[in-house]
Amino acid sequence: MAPAEDTPPVPLGPVPTAFLEHLRVERRLAERTRTMYGGALRRLQASMAEQALAFDQVRPHHVRRWAAQLHGQGLGSRSIAIHLAAWRGLYRWLGRGGRVTSNPVDGLRPPKGQRPLPKALPIDQAVALADHHDEAGANDPLLEARDHALTELLYGCGLRSAELLGLDLLPGGPGGGWIDLDSGDAEVLGKGSKRRVVPVGSAALVALRAWLALRPNLARADEPALFVSRRGTRLTDSQLRRRLAARAVQAGLSSHVHPHMLRHSYASHLLQSSGDLRAVQELLGHAQISTTQVYTRLDHQHLAKIYDAAHPRARRKT
Template sequence: MPAAGRPEVDDDIGRHLQHLRVERRLAERTLTLYADAFSRLRGFAEQSGVDLRQAQPHHVRRWAGQLHVHGLAPRSIALMLSAWRGLYRWLGRDGLVAANPVEGVRAPKAPKPLPKALSVDHAVALAEPASVDDPGSAALAARDRCMIELLYGCGLRVAELVGLDLRAGATAAGWIDADDASAHVFGKGSKRRSVPVGTHALAALRDWLAARAAIASPDEPALFVSQRGTRITDSQVRSRLKRRAVLAGLPTHVHPHMLRHSFASHLLQSSGDLRAVQELLGHANITTTQVYTQLDFGHLSKVYDAAHPRARKRG
């Protein structure tokens, strides 16, 4: 006769929920999630004929596997296991279980979502001066165009962009050599890398440098400055980019890292050279860059589905 349905088991769960409510003071939403997790645990134990206090790691692994088979997302399974782990840890303090059967049991890994990238047309539209410029300030419009050209044209991180100085120096975190058409930045781990700067970005840089003196504070070393004349911040870049995307009529929210993703995926689609894209992005490990091959395959799949006669749906 399965012991999981005995009153003391339900009492274990009830007392633990009371502990979480009164002593831990968990939010009602969290308590509801935990109660559901314990209900599922009780159900699994009853179906398996296992005394809840006698459950073993192999039981818990099988139950977690059943959650996965039934379509529960990895993050939801992780929450369930966390609730179960806490219950058994609490029972262990009272000597009601010899060991915690949930220790060492992990939820399946959640698939990493693909980074979102703009289409080529949308990326170009974002930097296009004629249809996008904010009429409020010609200088700020020139600055924003230049920032977008560097984020998309060079694949810079936003921290690398705001760290750029007007010129090279011992204290400079990064700079652009217009004569050499290259940007020199410090990436993650203080690793320096150099990337080519395209003709559109160089033209935007010249326009911005011509307008920069109108708003930059004297002796400010930063290449990009805010309206106050000091170095622009990450959040200000995000805000300006969001505004510019709205002005351009783009159908999606745009953030700086999306332009870096777009740079990588568009370059890979054109060249197929994964190693070169890795170097341009400054990734220490090529496996980090390989996510863009999935973006590339997605692009090819869309082309195939739209164009290949054998892929068209029959009416």
């Protein structure tokens, strides 16, 4: 098997390429997820090539050995889980098309690892980032208005990157989501093509209206996307990440900020204030309450810090 840290030089063949296109068009998987799946499929393809195996010749013992090799090369349980999910999905797709008779990845689980806590910004830093304005005038005013609205929606609504980038100006567009300014609600298309409605805060609505007033100066006339790039077409995930990271630096934040960190911050801060786990689950669009419960651990850390700083019995003798 090719080293896990190096992308195999062999390009994707027609079968994995067609599967990724299926994930894009029919499953509407996010660009970042498709990129990770593409890397996993390249490793599968390279491993098959080493043993001169066709897709219908791969057996469970092959997959177990390849997964063990990934573990031996230092990949964590989460990375291995992504590889197995990509391989399993590919074989399910091949099975539906009658190209294989069994799925060699079924029943195979990644090694268990400690689930890391999601990284959330402290409240003051999240608010500083959302409130940041380019007073020095270093940025293009059009992009500044757009980036301000993006940041407000990420932190104020807890949207995933794909949900944010899938917002259109009007309902029924190709992105699958839109914002009703009159009602103050965002209808988004989440994981598994599940729709949910999220309330949009007043600060985000103000920023959004400011962007909409300037958007015609940047967007192409026939572009349905709410957020567009310099070229006037729908903003991509990589463009969003770069702009948000740069904005965080301008706002004086020391940590690297990515879109999902603002979603974590939204969930953590909402839970700290309300304590309503079920409501936070609904707002985030989590299918399982266990996924949301991870934020209670963040909340406990927050309370523990307050205790350590304030309670006279908290300080331990050294």
